[in-house]
């Protein structure tokens with residue numbers, strides 16, 4: 001039965017206990033937020049495969065029918081979590097420029113790290129505005145092509161070539177493990193410098209630390225400390241042509257906690273690896289789209305490095321993979337004051353949890369909801385629709401979006417220029433079939449076979 005709770009003089013709608021339990025069970029499952037180390041978390045991949053997102057999307061649709069337009073407060077004692085259920089409400093939250101809905105989530109709200117951006121919560125007492133300014137400057141947030149694109153693209157091509165290796169042209173299998181290891185080397189080089197290329201230990205420590213935030217055991221605390229020291233070493237060395245190098249050159253000095261900032265960037269590249277691999281799986285299962293990508297690559301001059309500007313269709317494919325299987329399942333905003341929604345009042349300090357797949361795959365609003373439809377990113381159908389939010393939006397929008405797209409498109413272009421992906425095992429993917437809600441990247445195996453070179 002629907003319950004109401006008084007807040008001052010006004011009532012706000014709350015989920016029933018069974019609905020809260022159901023929501024908790026689908027929202028808080030382990031989730032592939034990041035690759036989590038060279039192999040990534042198998043459990044998270046499995047929950048994706050078993051359709052956790054499908055259940056979540058259906059549950060939210062059911063709640064919207066049952067409780068009305070919302071937003072809906074979760075009946076979790078000590079937490080003020082609120083779910084927006086309408087696209088217009090998502091737009092309102094993300095378009096806000098008054099600071100009423102902030103992406104700076106108060107640590108006292110106790111939001112689990114796995115719901116936060118890249119699974120890396122902001123350190124307590126962080127000066128968010130200063131950190132965001134640093135992110136924007138170093139990551140060149142508003143430039144499609146990063147100022148270090150030249151040296152970055154050379155490294156991207158090197159790592160793609162290393163992944164292809166000699167035998168690859170004979171059609172050897174490509175697995176997620178290999179792909180994520182290659183992308184891990186790349187992410188460490190771009191963020192920390194070439195000296196970090198082989199530092200797999202760091203990636204493993206970061207993955208353990210992410211788990212340790214939940215377990216807080218003695219070992220995890222030690223791992224977290226070792227990890228911090230290692231990261232601090234790279235930040236202090238500030239290699240040229242790396243993001244930490246750029247961080248050290250900020251005119252206003254480094255922000256409060258560069259180590260947490262740098263771990264979020266590394267996590268961002270792990271997310272980029274996942275999205276890139278999934279793009280490859282989609283292309284392998286959709287020969288028509290693949291042909292269009294290869295057509296795009298064929299008109300590039302022989303030695304040109306393909307950045308996102310040169311390959312708009314491939315870029316759209318990457319965005320589409322990010323829409324269909326969001327690596328960030330939730331986008332959060334916290335209200336700084338009491339707010340009114342469809343006649344109901346939500347108290348100050350509430351954390352609005354935007355469930356990304358619910359809006360990215362909204363069958364009522366999007367004709368292409370469950371289809372691989374890269375064209376929507378080119379013909380204007382996706383762009384003005386702010387409720388399709390693989391990279392979030394507004395003041396908290398992913399500061400690394402353009403860099404992620406540069407890395408993903410260049411890496412994929414390097415693989416696809418002379419090779420064609422064929423599916424060995426891509427569970428339930430195929431032309432004319434609805435795209436499943438979850439893709440187990442471990443179970444997705446491809447082969448890259450030599451293709452006639454498209455270069456003129």
Ligand code: HEM
Pocket residue numbers: 103117118132135139264265266267268269271272275322327328331332389390391392393394395396397398399400401403404
């Ligand atoms: C395909 C890959 C990626 C996806 C899908 C993605 C998605 C997201 C999302 C949804 C958010 C939260 C946005 C919001 O609250 O509105 C976010 C935040 C963020 N991302 Fe990414 N991201 C990716 C790659 C990256 C990369 C490569 C970097 C950095 C090198 C990065 C840096 C950040 C930062 C710094 C934030 C926090 C922004 C803030 O708090 O203001 N991301 N990302």
